Amino acid sequence: MDRENEKVAAPKKGRKQAAQGKPGRTLVLIMIALVALTGGMFLSGHTTPRLGIDLAGGTSITLEAKNEPGQKNAINQTNLNTAVDIINNRVNGLGVSEAEVQTQGDRNIIVNIPKGTNAKQAREQVGTTAQLYFRPVLAQQPSTGAGEKPTPKPTDSGKDKSGDKSKDKSGDGSEDKSKDGDKSKESDKTKEEATSPSATPTTQGRSVTEGLKADAKDDPAKDKKDDGKKDPSPTPSGDPTAQLQEQFAKLDCTDKKARAKVKTGVKATDPVVACGENKNGWDKFILGPSEVNGKEVDDAKAVYDTQGAAGWKVTMNFSKKGTKQFADITGKLASKQPPQNEFGIVMDGEVVSAPYVSQALTTGDAEISGSFSQDEAKDLANILSYGALPLTFKEQSVTTVSAALGGEQLRAGMIAGAIGLALVIIYLVAYYRGLALIAIASLFVSAALTYTIMTLLGPTIKFALNLPAVCGAIVAIGITADSFIVYFERIRDEVREGRTLRPAVERAWPRARRTILVSDFVSFLAAAVLFIVTVGKVQGFAFTLGLTTLLDVVVVFFFTKPLMTIMARKKFFASGGKWSGLDPKRLGAKPPLRRARSTGPAAPVDSTPKEA
């Protein structure tokens, strides 16, 4: 407080005193900050930075969103975020622990899968677009791995073969093509439907929305009973092929691999088998061709029904085309027997819900009720509104790094960093001698800050240290050390002017400070622009560079400068000893006598810029 007053009274003197009086406090402050960061690091339980895939081993997949024809502006942040959620569900649904899905740039999604998981399977899941279809249920059965009879119906060899073939095909990963095909077929179909008079919607108001019940989820006991009746051969009217029947019979939905398998190579226009999870386990289904594409759902919401006491329900709203199609399918289904009055809401080959239809729904508004919990209702609503994304993703790069190579790269990075640091220290010591102590201390404070902050950023913003980031940190050694060099050279210049150390340190600071700020700003600008604009590895690099540049400013202001001020009071530096790096004689400082004489004539011109 006193100092503040002093400053007002006698600005110049006050500033000087303040600057010299504060350093201890500032040093304590930054030390406290450092200790706090370190403490936080230990408290958070992460004592090392999170490592990226290229250092820890694993698979990293970069996907690029592609616009679907006809929807030009579909690539936006909302859609990308939704896609991230869905992909996240899909990948982590495989039991891949800690797989990480995030957006990058304006059109990319990065999926990082740590080592030790089935990367291939994960890739299959990731690479496809979320597809949502409404398919009529042809047969349904709970699938409990233990209670299931393997093959109720023996088959002849010919069928076996064709079954195998189809499986082979589906394993082939030729989904993209088949999907493209589907799309055109679908649009054809919808055109037909649109023109067909039978599909004309009746406009009856909104009274009939109560027609759907999500039964499968709620009443497994009943289902089992039903299923028991028609277990061996699902009702013929559905006309599933024998092949599908066989697949259906064999299917064990409790087996994760089997589930993944049935999802692959599914065509929207073919009947398929599928699995669906309910509260008590898994159900398996035979589903007819898709009747309504999930894209036709305009909107879906989870609503709490206050009047009907039905609890949470999901309302959905179809597009014009969807309304016709939906009216069509509900009209057909309403007259059928359970479970064939159900339709499966199928996302990515998995039945997320299978409500039954009690009457034709022609208004384009539908409601699915059942004993949903709030979360379930919201999930279902999310799936319905976003399930079929307007985005297709293409694999842009897949990088698989074995744990061994990751470790090796990390080690190489560490060694390179250590060598770089050592070389810099040797150079600084050789050139600046005693002053180098301050530089080295500052470098270590900077390194400690960088390390702790990187570590803490792991759990908070999911920062992962990858190889480019390590490079950025190593390169930053140079930038950080340069700030000290700028300051030291300024001090030395002042000493050369014939000043003693303490005033030299204070006089050099304002000008060094400006230089440091200006140049660091340029460096930071580069990092920031790169971080915002670029993608992939460049981004990780830019992040570290920006972080270290910021830290450089912090360290110079709050550590190097106060430390220098304190050290200037020490006899070792103040007396300009041979090893201090500030020996006036070695620096070629002018002895006061000569200086007085020589500055005489040139003073008005030459010294003005220097002292300004």
Add this chain to the structure above:
Amino acid sequence: MSKLGDLGAKLYRGEVGYDFVGKRKIWYGISILITITAIVGLAVRGLNMGIEFEGGAVFNTPKTSVSVSKADEIAEEASGHDAIVQKLGNDTLRIQIAGVDTDKSDRIKAELAKELDINADDINADLVGPSWGEQIANKAWQGLAIFMILVVIYLAIAFEWRMAVAALIALIHDITITVGVYALVGFEVTPGTVIGLLTILGYSLYDTVVVFDSLKEQSKDLAKQTRFTYSEVANRSINSTLVRSINTTVVALLPVAGLLFIGGGFLGAGMLNDISLSLFVGLAAGAYSSIFIATPLVADLKETEPQMKALKKRVLAKRRAAAAKGESAEAATEPVGDDPQDDDSEDAAPAVVGPRSGPRSQPTRNRGRGRPSGKRR
């Protein structure tokens, strides 16, 4: 060190120094030559774009005893494409296959694992679609453009537009040289190279900015005096920050050299190597351009200003007047006043001759020129 310290002191006081600005034509010439070479190299040879930019697969095997030719055969058989196989320093193989898509590369990987008798999980694979590299490159260009615009605006505000223009030219110069070196030597361009190249942005300017900062400071009250022209002040700024520039460049190059050594020695080709190689080239170019190109350019631009032209006239007139008054013996050296590099006899070291002594002390006092003692200001 003490010698360097001495040199620093002399440089600082302007007792010794190299006339960067006076000899700028030479350096401009050299730079233009290098730039033309770079552009020609780029046009003729093109860049050796890595697999990341063309799409394809790169596999890194663990340590193996299989020979390169054998691996080549296996890889080509498995892929049906040409394969480039390199043996790296630590007995691992690097197999590059261009033009395969991500699905196919899985099969190639499995095949390789089988044939080379290694676990498929131990093979590192980098599968890149053909447009990924393009996207990286496009974004990099975009970043480069945005950065250039922003930095020119910033420098124009913080300093002045002439410095911004000079810095931009120096920056483009650095990037051209670096790209040219890549084209001429045929180093492979990878995303790592792009990263390195983009880092040069910050670094090259960082160095330039420090010199400009000193120049701005020293030229503050320039118009009020008649002793020095802008070019001379500019030259002095370069010289007085020369020690710092050298130190900065050395300190920046040391870790990069560490990276290069480790990247090259330990891992063979890799990201570390790619980044550090382009950084190394770019940093060297950056240090050169901030001293030899950027500041002389500022001086050139600045001296087109009427105010500075007038100043130069005044300064020269004053010097001529002073010379006329001086002894006839000294008059012979008078033209040196604005062309100080002729002052060679003074110092043994040719690179640090004392050009400053000419313009500085001679016009004012016309004393002997071999005596630095009297020249301080």
